[in-house]
Amino acid sequence: MRVVVAPDSFKGSLSAAEVAARVADGVRAARPDAVVTCLPMADGGEGTLEALLAAWDVTPQVIDTVDAIGRPRTARWATSPDGRTGVVELAEASGLPHVSDQPLQPLHAGTRGTGEVARAVLDAGVDEVLVCLGGSASTDGGAGILTGLGARLLDDDGADVPDGGEGLARVVRIDLDGLHPRARQVRWRLAVDVTNPLVGEHGAAHVFGHQKGANDGDAEYLDTALRHWADVLDRETGVRTHDLPGAGAAGGVPSGLVAVLGAETEQGAQLVAEAIGLPEALADADLVFTGEGSFDSQSVRGKVADGIARLAAASPAKPSVVVLAGQVLLPAPLAWEAGITAAFSIAPGPVELDDLLHRTPARLTDLAAQVTNLLGRSGS
Template sequence: MEPLRVVVCPDSFKGSLSASEVASAVAEGVLDVAPDAVVARLPMADGGEGTLDALLAVWGGEPETVATVDAIGRPAQARWVVSPDGRTAVVELAEASGLPRVADVPLQPLHASTRGTGDVARAALDAGVSEILLCLGGSASTDGGAGILTGLGARLLDAEGRDVPDGGEGLAAVASLDLAGLHPRAREVRWRLAVDVTNPLVGELGAAQVFGPQKGARDGVADFLDDALRHWAHVLEAETGRAVAELPGAGAAGGVPAGLVAVLDAETTPGAELVAEAVGLPAALADADLVITGEGSFDSQSVNGKVADGVARLAAASPRRPPVVVVAGQVLLPEAQARAAGIAAAFSIAPGPIELDDLVSRTGTRLRDLAAAVTSLTAASRG
């Protein structure tokens, strides 16, 4: 009999293990039971925080580092990475403009900006890449992507021709765009934006109303930012001809896709799909007998554009249609819904009632044990 072929492609268990660490623990469990198994370890991410590390775990090499600023303008360092073929730069917005960067100070929802991410993208353009994969997630700002554009050399001008200040508050005063100073390669490369939401830019499901509160936008500030984003969308449409206010996914990361789709013709794509492509998951699934993915909490969001959903879709489209098993810290999705999404089974690593701190400290061991049990069942069914 041919060796068991297993693809291990989990997301991180936030607050516990990285995707790479989860993949290692699961792979060890597989090999405990089937020492001759062929195991492909492909750490995954949904395009948000952790994507850079997941890709580095598969690609190898060292990240590039650039001097930039955080979301409130303080000096910072941010990493980015080039694909093995040298063509694609992966930029993670949270590296420069994420909430963790400004966790030491009160949130500044009106002034926080993505300008620092623009600095990182500029460095990637200077390096000569032909594509930028921008991973959105964990943003500290609601600036409609204006900060990235200014970091790339664009100017946002008020009615008197003066530069407006960074952040969502400044969007309300924008009257025109000056793109004369835009990086000369900014419109030559392909921009792909990894998103994990379908929210529009504005309205009750938009960037400010849904995601603004977690960035400090309360007590009417979210309403102000929603109006500012709506005004920004009108300016973008007048300047570029692109209507972005209702564009699905434009509300991601404080509205970043709005500015980049309009000015740079960027494409939005589910983040899990982009990461899967980047790490070679479709090819790995072609001859797999078993697929094990996982995340901290397996719930309704998991089958709506997250890693487990993307893995299940790719497995269903592969020649052998291997079963997909989810291992998770907690399983909240009913079995019927999991099966409808193409998940064969989902198991929690919790052995029973247990304190969260205890479970976190034993995550690696429990993942290994659970993967061994799943592999035993698979091997028995083959025999």
Template structure:
């Protein structure tokens, strides 16, 4: 029996690696001869770097850089086993949690540190860079990443503009003479989980900047600044990013990278599934487990469960996909329509969250054992 375990993390409880280990323990408890393939998954946001490192079995590298408000920090990055793909997680250097000890700075927070991490990845000789977007503290349209890669953003007088969205309101010219020499030689892939455009009522400033401390006046200022930035990018490259679906992710980071570096925006869960080799793993699987903290309507709209179900449904054997979650809120008929055979909660009954959290790993193993036993007893007729 071949069982593939490909879960997301249970935020606030267990990492994807820990969730996979618990499910694996449950499978082997009732099927000790089973072959279990564990692939930690993520949707392209925070935690994706850890998931990929665990699945690839590669070391984590570190680089000294700065956080979203300019303070010195250390950020991690990694390279795939074959040396072709470098991974940059935006939250490592430019994440909101890392600056939560400071008053929020919606106009000044930036992504320059992420650009410096990307430069270190390029120095490693990779052929493509996977940028995991999520948890951003800034709304700078990706300008900071360009600066971190060696570009200069200049005002009408030829002076460098300030970091962050504030600088976008003054930028008049791009100086790319110092851009990292490999920046335009590699393939850039951006893991996104939203489709918001860069500007407008559904844009980055309007929808996400308030979460980063922006007041109504700040939102209007940032939307205008992002529009100015998009106009400049269009003049420089001929690429229009104003309405590009997904360009509003992570404070508008995709705008700069798509226009100047040819970056491709991709759904995060599918991109991670490709990176960890999920399709090959499920090609001869008898049963597939996935999971996340809450299984709801969002889970089947580009999240990990949806990505796993899509890949499994396209495989030759079409193995049943079972979700194990902290809570299950999606009706069974909607789950089946999305390719999910069944979904089970780890909650043993009515229970307070603080009481369930310490038992999550044990309950994951118990539920996985029950599902595996049912599969052994009834085969796929169980689902």
């Protein structure tokens, strides 16, 4: 029996690698002869770097940079085993949790620190850069990443505008003379898990700004600033990003990187799956386990479970896809329609959240053993 274990993390409880290890224990308990392949997954947001480090078995690099409000911070990055792909996780330097010890600064927070990480990745000689978006503290349209790479954003007087979304409203020209010499020579791939456009009622500021500390007035200001930024990008590069699907991710980061660096936005779970070799692993699998904290309607709209179900359906073996989750809220018919064979909650019954978090490792192992035994005996 060939089993692939490819879960997302259980946020607040276990990393994707820890979930995979516990599920694998259950599979082997039920079928000691099973061939088990663990490929921890992520949807392109927070936790993606950790999943890739585990799948590739590589050691991360560390760089001194700044957080979203300019304070010193260290951030990790990695390269693939062959050295061709560099991985930058935006949340490492510019993530919201790192600035939550202070009153949030929605107008001033930026992504310059992530740009400095990306500079180090380019210095390592990679052919492509994978930027994992998600967990951003800022709404700066990717301007900070560009300045971290050496670009200058200038106002009417030829002076550099300040970091953050507020500065976007003052940009009149983009000076690329100091841009890292390899920045436009490599391929940039942006892992996104949303389809929101850059601006408008469904854009970065109005949909995601409030979780970064913006009130209604701030959100309106930031939306106007992003629209102006998109206008400048259009004029300077000839690339329109106002309505680009996914451009609203991570405070609008894709807009600047698509226009200036030619970056490509991709569905995060699919991009990660390809990077860790999941399609190849599924080619002869009988069963694939995935999982996440909550299996709900969002899970089958571009998240990890959805990506795995699509890959399983396209593989020659067409393995059964089983979801293990903290809670299962998606009705079975909708799960089946999305290509999920079955979904099970690890909750043993009515239980307090803290108790369930404590029991998560053991429950994952036990449930995986039961499912493996059932499907194994049925001939899978």
